[in-house]
Amino acid sequence: MECVVLDVLRTPELQRLRRVRQLGLAHFVFPGAEHSRLVHSLGSAHLAIRFAKQLSAVGEDQYIRALLPGDTAIRDVAVAALCHDLGHGPLSHAFEKEVVGRDFNREAWITTLGISAERELISGAKWHEMVGHALLAWEDGQLHKLLEERERGLSLRIRHLLRGKYHPYYLGSLLRGEVDVDRADFIRRDAHQTGVAYGRYDLDWLISTCGIGVDSSNKLVVGFDERKSIRVVEQFLIARRALYETVYYHKTVHCIEGMVALFLRRLRDVVRAGSDLGNDRFVAPYVAVAAGEAVSQKDLLVLDDFSLWVLIDSVANDQRADDTLRDLGRRIIARDLFKQVSCDDRRLAEFLKRPTWQSEVLEVVQRFCPGPPEYYLVYDPIEIRFFAEDRSEWGHFLDSDRRASPFRDHPSLHAYSPRPEGWARLFTLKEATEDVSKMIAGDWR
Template sequence: MKTIRDPLHGSIELDNLALELLDTPQMQRLRRIRQLGFSNLVYPGANHTRFEHSLGVYHLAKRLLDLMEIEDPAFLVSSLIHDIGHAPFSHVTEEVIHRYLGYGHEKIDDIVKRGEIGEVLSRNSLSPGEVLGYIHGKPPLGRILANEIDIDKMDYILRDSYYTGAAFGLVDCERLIRVIRILNGEPVIELRGLQVAESLLVTRFLMYSAVYHHHVSRIAGSMFLKALSDLIERGEIDPARLSSMDECELTLMMRDAGGYARWIIESLNNRRLFKRAIYTGISSFERGKRILDLRGKERRIEEEIASRAGVDPAYVILDIPKIPEIPGQGAKILMENNEVKYLYEVSNIVRILSDAVWDKWRLGVYTRKEDLERVAKASREVLGIGKEIKQVVLDLYID
């Protein structure tokens, strides 16, 4: 048994199995994968990693099992290794992996079943299938690791708030863990824990625009993804390798590729970022939420904007964030009469958040400072921003 210090949870006790797993190359790689991608360009303290987050989730899992008086080594393993599939810069590169490979960071079957982690599980007589089941949300305990309100979210919201300095992360994780029960094979939250469950979701809502979708983070991530996608399409980087690389390795590879990729990496290193030519909410579009149907067609629209503006398409980026969501609405609340209801049924706050999240959504068009005016004008024409302008792109690509 070994004890380490964590700035959020205090002392975290690690048994021999956890120590064996932490010493594998797959877990050590997470020391070199930042939790928040390029958010350190906004919040200088946001350099925390997937490694320390994994330790935090493990600690919460261990605390949960202690309170429930359950022994389940497979669940503890799953809590520790649940993020080993993350590629460099975390969720920034998730979109690329989905686009080219059709899956996300949760697909870690090969990593768990083979190599050093598989050997550790075998030595300790643990089933890789059972561990993977928990990671993929197998009830009941797996739904406490990956579900509506889970220990993964508890740690990353608290940790992200702490390291960014955003004063939103006042979530009592200990209280929340204490009010989770297993009922009919499903996790439920006792009614007395309603307020702390709401506080978790309110905090995540506030972090959405302040941290996770801050415009500087979006711009930097979009620049990086455009350069990375270009290298993948030219066959210079295999997207299947991303989940085994660290940030230093990928950054050096992109810099050594020269050309546009090198220019982007140097721009990011020196914080010479694109500027916002357009940055607007859903109300700017005549067809409202149907603007989201343009996701996946950004490259063609960027070329149209660039053509009208008379600039190189490499220096025009259209950023259409995915559909905003408030995870946790479907969490189950155990009422005083033992009836089970969904969180959104008993919480006015959660129902309000479901609508309010659209107020934080922004579509962006980014470009170099010298091209701002031309790209802004062309973007308004192409995207149909403004009542007097026909919805050109929506007519072409949505209908």
């Protein structure tokens, strides 16, 4: 099993993740947050093996062998965990949202990536999930060749596992669930790398309480012994929520991410308007994607944090580049960041309900901008959930009869609301923040 994991790690598809930071731009605030998606993926694979072996061991006296993960299934879930972040681009969330776009041409990407035959399997997949799927299916790629050399059909099995179409089918929740190997790794790793006091939970105890139960529809599910696991599950969920509030949604982290998003949005707009940014091997794939084109797996392997920083730096120092694009690039490179508009949360929430709020803010910001004001305003809506929203991701406690019930329904966790908590922030040029704040308060002249 270890040989397969090591061989997969050596492929270019996995090695690209070495050049993609796990926490994007969090290192601007937390200097230790330099770890990559590769080390997170490796940690997830290790935990996948531990969880799967635990399920196999505790299920021996409860279920027939055909319903339990054997050596092959344990290997598959380890490889799938290793590949679960395969499709993430540079600064994945900002890139996917602002360059690829939420309304990306799905059919064009499916055709270009050569995965038309698996359209049904990837139905509803996000862009990065589709890209990861395509890299696994890429017949000319080293990863696909390696997996097929190991065992015919292995690549397809891994793709099915990542999409939740696998036997034993409950293994999919180890990769995508309220308590899964992805979260189990990144909570502890991100807390350690950023140095925050949050994010601690008893991993060994959590694994030891893991088992297989039956839900209300008589399906087998992964769950945790309610006699032993309530506090460690609570600890896990609290740790995750605390990290979102203090690290992932830190105001400065979101500010710089918003500025990079504005840079990428401006890049998209100037490319679509016909501007030429050159055909450098680092720039060309970004230009193509920004223009709304689908690119091949070979070009996707160029998209990482390093090449994005080369792009930002080159634009920031190119006198021929678009003025707004160059100014945004310079600010990002120099860490000359926007500032948060200071105002009462309730007043801001009421202001943002107005259909004209954006035009009103841009009118104020425009007086201080060297370019179009829409590229100098970051709107940052935040939503945090304690429990998973998607029912397919719900975690379960198991009673003494192995009957499963959702975390959210357990009396011990009723103090935590299933409803989301939300707020919003605005960031803009430092010189404009005072006037914007006064305008929101209602006394701007």
